[in-house]
Amino acid sequence: MFDLNNFNQESASLIQELQKHVGEITAIRRFFHQHPELSRQEFKTADKIAALLESWNIKVTRNIGGTGLVGVITKGLSSKMIGIRADMDALPIDEATHKDYASVNQGVMHACGHDGHMAMLLLAAKYLSLEATFDGSIVLIFQPDEEDDAGARRMIEDGLFDKFPVDCVFGMHNYPNAPIGQVMISHGPQMAGTIGLEITVTGLGCHAAHAYNGIDSILVAAHIVVGLQTIVARNLPAQDAGVITIASIHAGKANNVIPQSVEMIGTIRYFDPKTAAIMEEKVKSVAQGIAAAFGASADVRLKHGYIATVNHTEQADFCIKTAQKLLKPEAICLTKKPSMGAEDFAFMLAAKPGCYLFIGNGPGDGGCTLHNPAFDFNDANILVGGAFWTQLTLDYLA
Structure with a gap:
């Protein structure tokens, strides 16, 4: 579990408000885990997300780059616009977690934590739409087909940033074998x-x-x-x-x-x-x-294939400041080394300034590592990741 004492005292009120929604979002995360869909087949996943966003008074645009969708929350008069992306697709793997919410779709499972990535962004979305005060717009990007054929590139080619001209864009991925909830941010190349x-x-x-x-x-x-x-x-x-x-x-x-x-x-x-x-x-x-x-x-x-995922210095620094506002030093890592794995968020960073960061998923014991049949996203990260996205948005649209 994540130690709540790792949150700074100044973020206590935000954490208390977000905690009111964590139970609901955890159930949603487990629904996604139980009903995974492969790349370019995220139809029910997109339907579920759209219904949730609309129930929270968030305007939704569907079918961008295939099954991709975007939600927009606008408050105040500012033209500032921040984008945050979560990937939606699962992998062709037979699940072996034996959890009561294990995949019911034979041969398909969320073995990379995209169910959790969606959940973190949904927690932030609900709070930002229904309770927060800010000046500008947040663009919630739910992207298909990260695992197979560069859904990020397809969304861009389909006019994502023409229709939603964000100033900057951010993404986050869970990271097994790092402490639960540790936010990991570094400059320069992140993925190959x-x-x-x-x-x-x-x-x-x-x-x-x-x-x-x-x-x-x-x-x-x-x-x-x-x-x-x-x-x-x-x-x-x-x-x-x-x-x-x-x-x-x-x-x-x-x-x-x-x-x-x-x-x-x-x-x-x-x-x-x-x-x-x-x-x-x-x-x-x-x-x-x-x-x-x-x-x-x-x-x-x-x-x-994919281009390298390279963080922009200004946006990486901005993420570091948000992390330091939200979390104590022991819950932040600024020395993560880049990986020779690949990530299609690279195409978004090539189109817009931004930053790709990571959140520790805890020990990889028993095969709880990415693309393994025993993998499961750590639900404690829903609060940490959701709080980070919320604070980042509030800082940018202050």
Whole structure:
């Protein structure tokens, strides 16, 4: 549990007001957990959110980027506008939490905590709409398809920031193996950019007992896998982060046939686009050079995916000030290291100034880690995360 003494005394009245709604929002979070929906299929989830927002007198716009929706709360006369985003989709995983609110949709579960992300924002939304006083607008962004195909980008392409021209935008993700409720904020890169990697190695198939009559595509592929691992170590400065991973290799069907070709797939991860460009060029030259040395060929195909998630300094500083107003120092971490995982909130940060932060979900014991069948969002974070979003909004729209 989160120790309520970690809230600063000056935030006591806000916490008391929010606590009145925590029971209701916790039940809603567990409803989302019990009824998860995959990317681009968040129909009932969006219906539930829209009904809740409208019941709290919040204007709702549906079907942005597919199943995405936006709620807007406006008070006073100011043109200032802040955006806060929560993702909605679940994962294709069979749940093994054995909770009484476990998923009833076989093969689908909220194994990344998006049910909790929605709940934190809904707690803030209810209080801000029905009880708070501020001057300006808050745009509540409920985004589909984070897990699969960049729903954030699709919402932007569908006019999200044209229809709702926010000054800045913020997002939050739970973080297992960090103390419950610890708010984690840092400057610069937070999550990596991604490039999909496919390599087809073509040799000359032959009988496995007479390898000298062919060109062994599997041997060539093995040398390429090893060669690719020299790129980061020998072509990037030590302070520049990069990852090149071959994650799957497929070739052949018989134990006495050297196959004509090998298919390999993998990923490239980076924070700096300049680093990405170096790795892209070297992957091609290393793979093709090694293949040529054996008399084989290598067809290298690269597909850019998510861009890097990079916080803006001014908005990160603003989040830090809000956290320090709300929480005691022991409940704040300002030294979190960036992750080579990927996050489509990057596209929102590329379009608008903002900050992506994290909230500790507690120990990862028993598999309570992201994308694991035993994962569950920690309900104690509904109050902490909801309070943070509320205070951030009140600070910005003061």
